[in-house]
Amino acid sequence: MTTTIEDQMFMTESEELISGSEAVAIACALADVDVITAYPIRPYDTVMQYVSKLKADGAFDCDFIVAESEHSQFEIVKHASSVGARTFCGSSGVGWFYAFEAIAVTAGLRLPVVAMVGNRALDDPGAFGVEHNDAMAVRDLGWMLYWVATAQEALDMALMAWKIAEDSRAFLPFALSCDGSFLTHSQAIVNVPTQEQVRRFLPDYDRGRLQLHPDNPITVAPQVNEDWLMEIRRQSDEAMHRTPAVIKEVYEEFKQVFGRGDPSPFLEEYMTDDDPDIILMGMGTLSLPVRVAIRRMREQGKKVGFVRLKFFRPFATEEVQEALGNCKAVAVVDRDYSFGSPSFGGVLFNEVRSALYPLEKRPHVVNFIAGLGGREVRVRDVEEMVEITQKAIDTGKIDRECNWIGVRE
Amino acid sequence: MSTVAVEVVYRGIFQKTLARNIVRSIVFAARKEGKYGTAFGRYGDSPERNGIPAKQFAIVADDAEELEENLAVYEAQEVDVTINVDDTMCKGIESWAWYGLQPINALTKPGGTLIVTSRQETDALIEDIHRKDEPYNLSVLTSVPSFSGLWVYKDDHTDVRILGALAKVCPQLVSLESMVEAIQDQGWDDLKVRSAERAYERAGLRPVEPGEGNDETPFTFDLPGWTTMEEGLVIRGIEQGGGFRGAEGGYQPVRNSVFKKYSTRSMRPIVNFETCIKCTLCWLQCPDTCFDVTPDGLYDANLESCCGCGVCEAVCPVPECVTMINEAEFNDNASQYEAWQQNPEGYKQWMASLIEGEKKVERTHGFHHVGGYDEQLAAAGED
Ligand code: SF4
Ligand code: SF4
Numbered sequence: 001m002t003t004t005i006e007d008q009m010f011m012t013e014s015e016e017l018i019s020g021s022e023a024v025a026i027a028c029a030l031a032d033v034d035v036i037t038a039y040p041i042r043p044y045d046t047v048m049q050y051v052s053k054l055k056a057d058g059a060f061d062c063d064f065i066v067a068e069s070e071h072s073q074f075e076i077v078k079h080a081s082s083v084g085a086r087t088f089c090g091s092s093g094v095g096w097f098y099a100f101e102a103i104a105v106t107a108g109l110r111l112p113v114v115a116m117v118g119n120r121a122l123d124d125p126g127a128f129g130v131e132h133n134d135a136m137a138v139r140d141l142g143w144m145l146y147w148v149a150t151a152q153e154a155l156d157m158a159l160m161a162w163k164i165a166e167d168s169r170a171f172l173p174f175a176l177s178c179d180g181s182f183l184t185h186s187q188a189i190v191n192v193p194t195q196e197q198v199r200r201f202l203p204d205y206d207r208g209r210l211q212l213h214p215d216n217p218i219t220v221a222p223q224v225n226e227d228w229l230m231e232i233r234r235q236s237d238e239a240m241h242r243t244p245a246v247i248k249e250v251y252e253e254f255k256q257v258f259g260r261g262d263p264s265p266f267l268e269e270y271m272t273d274d275d276p277d278i279i280l281m282g283m284g285t286l287s288l289p290v291r292v293a294i295r296r297m298r299e300q301g302k303k304v305g306f307v308r309l310k311f312f313r314p315f316a317t318e319e320v321q322e323a324l325g326n327c328k329a330v331a332v333v334d335r336d337y338s339f340g341s342p343s344f345g346g347v348l349f350n351e352v353r354s355a356l357y358p359l360e361k362r363p364h365v366v367n368f369i370a371g372l373g374g375r376e377v378r379v380r381d382v383e384e385m386v387e388i389t390q391k392a393i394d395t396g397k398i399d400r401e402c403n404w405i406g407v408r409e
Numbered sequence: 410m411s412t413v414a415v416e417v418v419y420r421g422i423f424q425k426t427l428a429r430n431i432v433r434s435i436v437f438a439a440r441k442e443g444k445y446g447t448a449f450g451r452y453g454d455s456p457e458r459n460g461i462p463a464k465q466f467a468i469v470a471d472d473a474e475e476l477e478e479n480l481a482v483y484e485a486q487e488v489d490v491t492i493n494v495d496d497t498m499c500k501g502i503e504s505w506a507w508y509g510l511q512p513i514n515a516l517t518k519p520g521g522t523l524i525v526t527s528r529q530e531t532d533a534l535i536e537d538i539h540r541k542d543e544p545y546n547l548s549v550l551t552s553v554p555s556f557s558g559l560w561v562y563k564d565d566h567t568d569v570r571i572l573g574a575l576a577k578v579c580p581q582l583v584s585l586e587s588m589v590e591a592i593q594d595q596g597w598d599d600l601k602v603r604s605a606e607r608a609y610e611r612a613g614l615r616p617v618e619p620g621e622g623n624d625e626t627p628f629t630f631d632l633p634g635w636t637t638m639e640e641g642l643v644i645r646g647i648e649q650g651g652g653f654r655g656a657e658g659g660y661q662p663v664r665n666s667v668f669k670k671y672s673t674r675s676m677r678p679i680v681n682f683e684t685c686i687k688c689t690l691c692w693l694q695c696p697d698t699c700f701d702v703t704p705d706g707l708y709d710a711n712l713e714s715c716c717g718c719g720v721c722e723a724v725c726p727v728p729e730c731v732t733m734i735n736e737a738e739f740n741d742n743a744s745q746y747e748a749w750q751q752n753p754e755g756y757k758q759w760m761a762s763l764i765e766g767e768k769k770v771e772r773t774h775g776f777h778h779v780g781g782y783d784e785q786l787a788a789a790g791e792d
Contacts, residue, residue: 232635
């Protein structure tokens with residue numbers, strides 16, 4: 001689809017003071033997304049506000065559809081994607097859950113929808129603050145799942161998300177998880193690239209032989225019996241197997257065109273070069289207090305580092321093993337819960353622990369549940385986590401595998 | 410140690426309750442003799458649709474552990490007795506649960522028995538039934554097919570008559586006494602007990618020799634693997650059609666070659682090409698796009714795709730131009746148009762004999778008119 005761009009917009013690189021949500025909205029304009037659907041729920045709604053403003057300002061042209069519910073919102077992009085439209089959508093908390101039928105089939109149908117999840121606690125009680133359980137719910141379905149830490153990363157990763165998802169080797173949906181408040185409502189300096197740069201980087205979405213079109217008569221999504229389903233699941237499994245290579249390729253191209261990015265698309269490592277005794281691990285904006293705490297503890301001579309997991313799906317097992325395999329103990333910080341799970345721990349904890357299990361020399365893995373419902377994770381909370389983890393190293397045994405931090409007794 | 414497996418092949422919805430009554434009664438009767446059993450419908454058949462061939466099973470074993478051994482395979486690979494409650498399925502069955510045409514006796518084990526409810530002669534049935542390499546027995550229970558809806562049950566005693574016959578042809582399963590007890594336990598009346606006993610007395614066996622029967626090779630379909638399947642849950646559309654039998658004029662759509670649907674049919678339309686006014690209604694309304702358009706603008710029902718719904722008969726404005734006839738009267742899916750072209754006079758006579766005989770169907774799903782139930786019950790009583 002053609003786009004008319006106002007003369008002044010995105011012609012030159014610029015620095016903007018914007019929130020993570022605004023950054024994602026700008027990415028939509030830069031990527032020239034064709035169909036965007038919206039239904040208000042906090043904190044995701046900030047994106048739809050910025051998108052509609054950009055459209056109204058003439059920054060880009062798209063079908064912007066305010067649906068009557070999250071379910072329809074995701075149904076619409078699912079169908080639009082199947083006819084070859086680049087799509088964007090999003091939600092938060094139980095809104096995301098209300099769309100779940102459509103969300104599940106989007107992955108099953110291998111449609112490269114890109115969605116932003118403004119992470120929010122699940123009702124009840126009604127709460128706006130961040131928890132990761134909403135986005136986590138798609139972890140088994142064939143969605144790629146990425147946790148963003150900064151507004152710049154939100155913009156950059158959104159641009160990459162379309163390129164990765166729309167690669168025919170993947171053809172899988174991509175959820176960009178952005179912590180409510182800390183990312184969606186906080187403004188930071190962001191480098192906004194030009195439309196020209198983005199065009200060079202991001203090709204048109206080509207659905208190829210799978211495109212639903214009168215010239216390409218196909219049936220999509222038949223009813224099947226048990227004699228088909230395993231083959232279909234195995235195909236999705238294979239597509240997910242192919243995504244790490246696609247992600248690496250796209251990440252390298254992005255670095256070449258835009259001149260920024262980490263060494264790895266999967267992990268961000270902080271102060272891990274000297275093989276610290278303890279490595280903290282977590283996702284999203286948690287990195288901010290953790291990094292500050294690490295700097296303080298380093299001053300006191302404690303050998304502590306941090307690994308931020310960026311892609312939760314695909315889970316980069318080997319990279320995680322490499323990054324954590326040489327320390328004495330890992331402290332996994334979960335901004336989520338999984339009641340009744342192994343060790344009654346968080347979701348990330350159990351995934352990390354399971355990834356480390358095949359190692360010959362396994363570090364202790366201690367779990368911390370923190371920052372639920374948007375509660376602040378303070379520097380001293382991080383210090384407490386490290387103390388508890390240090391005790392496991394000193395005594396050679398873990399007292400309690402899962403510890404709730406910052407909760408009133 | 411002995412296990413006996415019985416399958417009931419029935420028409421979806423119309424005969425579901427009938428099949429259920431049979432398999433459940435078998436297990437109840439086996440319990441009377443201290444045996445263990447299970448009864449279940451093949452899950453792949455559901456959600457059932459009108460008339461589509463489906464299966465239910467009863468497995469009976471001497472003890473619980475032996476039963477478990479047999480349940481480790483979800484569905485029996487062979488059965489001691491196959492019960493077919495609609496003789497038109499003797500031509501083979503295509504279901505939602507498997508691909509291709511399955512002979513009615515596909516699972517009947519060597520030396521096992523196929524029970525069929527039918528008014529046809531035994532030899533006429535054997536002509537329809539696909540041949541096997543091993544001998545088996547055929548037992549015909551004289552009866553009109555018992556059809557009703559899902560929520561209504563036409564209690565024409567077909568269930569208990571089959572149970573009576575079953576006790577006779579498969580004595581290792583359960584005795585007649587146990588069958589009778591199971592019938593009484595379910596609150597069914599003495600009339601039904603008598604029907605079961607009468608069926609027991611009358612049931613006979615006709616040995617079928619290896620190689621005897623229909624020599625058609627049933628159509629099959631090979632399931633693709635995950636590496637050869639299209640991704641994204643996509644199924645390619647089939648080609649558009651062209652002229653009638655490849656000719657310039659007329660029109661013939663391309664049809665699915667692996668899913669044909671004709672075994673769903675218990676009656677079929679016959680078309681009078683001489684009274685047809687070419688109104689197009691049958692062609693338009695047929696839910697399965699069955700009609701091939703001939704170069705002279707007539708409509709020839711393609712009988713490989715016709716499911717026998719009767720819509721064409723209902724919409725045709727000309728009396729007896731399209732008439733539904735008992736499927737049991739036919740042995741192939743040959744083109745009526747071609748038969749008519751070759752011998753118009755012969756075709757006319759053939760058509761008239763079908764319409765005027767008793768063949769114009771009472772084989773309906775449910776009852777065409779108020780009072781049909783009483784009439785059929787009376788007819789069943791006389792039998
Ligand atoms: S009975 Fe008539 S309308 Fe129904 S499927 Fe057959 S040809 Fe079509
Ligand atoms: S509905 Fe009857 S009259 Fe009309 S085209 Fe069909 S067969 Fe002929």
